[in-house]
Amino acid sequence: MDKETLVKDHLALANLYSNGKGVWWKTIEEASHVLSLTEPRVSAQQIKQARAVAAFPAEVIRLFEKSGTNTYVRRKIIEAKECLGWPEVVKRALTLKPAETRAERLSILSTLASGKRSENLFRGETPLALKKIYQEGLENGRWKNLSQASKGLGFTSNSLYKAMDICKLRKPVTDHFPPDKISVYLGTELLKVMNLLGCAEFERRVCLLEENNQNLSFKAKLAKIRADTVSVVTEIKVRRARGKVIIELHCDDKNGKLTSRQRDLVSLIGSTINAFNCVQ
Known part of the structure; x- marks a missing residue:
């Protein structure tokens, strides 16, 4: 994994900090200094955020071990925890398979935060990514049509229809x-x-x-x-x-x-x- 990717992936960065503690550094500030000797720089705040993500319940962490995490994922999980509480988030996490792609990761975030969803969750996503999320939902029985998928994802029906039309x-x-x-x-x-x-x-x-x-x-x-x-x-x-x-x-x-x-x-x-x- 290159350094730029590592810095963006909270779990990888937290793991690097833990492995290096007591060997290359003793504190977060020392780790930030050592890791910033080459670009991109790694701030102490980034390391703290990475460790916070690594401290999430194991049932939640396992969902992102393959696809990785980033600031956006961290923020959405925290929002889900604040709205629903860890017990409910963990309960939902246990019903899900780990994400292997970006599209699957977005689908998981939607499920973890359902009830408090917003179309903003998918803002900026490509039409093909949304199409894959829709198709995966069809395959696992989460919804039967575009209308149900729109409600499940917190979308207006027109937005999801547009994404499908663009892919055609x-x-x-x-x-x-x-x-x-x-x-x-x-x-x-x-x-x-x-x-x-x-x-x-x-x-x-x-x-x-x-x-x-x-x-x-x-x-x-x-x-x-x-x-x-x-x-x-x-x-x-x-x-x-x-x-x-x-x-x-x-x-x-x-x-x-x-x-x-x-x-x-x-x-x-x-x-x-x-x-x-x-x-x-």
Whole structure:
């Protein structure tokens, strides 16, 4: 394990401190000094936090021995303990298998803190990570559909549906916007642009990126796809409800003449449906 990874993993750092105590250092401050002789530096506070994590109940610690822990994991476990108490957290931990991946680690944190969950727990996660969490829940019987999974994870149903839709995008879109690297927010913006342009035009513009824009950031690529997109439609919302697909067109009608452009509106709806089919 390289030092940068070790510093971020509380259990590994706590173990290193314990093994070195009495051999290379006697106090936390001395350990901080020795470990900071090379980059990255290790503060006394980091060592204290690592030891605090190592002192968690063994039933909880075992869940993260393979996947490791970090500041975020420590904070969420402490929040669960403060909300539910160690007895309840340990009881839940005993029903879970140790995490081997980041997605499994997030799923465990969700279970340990259920009842006090927040969608913020998954903020910044990729669509593919959320898809894996959903699929794992299906396999172990934790939920039967997206609606149940949304409630179980503390999500709004729309957010999890969006993550699933983003993962269904086709090549060449996924070549430039991999679902295991972009955020759900950026993926949702991609879907909005595809709704406005239509699937064929959207994919055509993505293909044009291959010539000169391989090194652009995801946001810069999205901006290029959006460039020169002129439309009276300011936003298109697509949602599911009771087996139906509901399409909302939000249009700019400052001159009051939009109602006379029925053919344009029908065309826009057709493009939206085609784009929607691209992620089915």
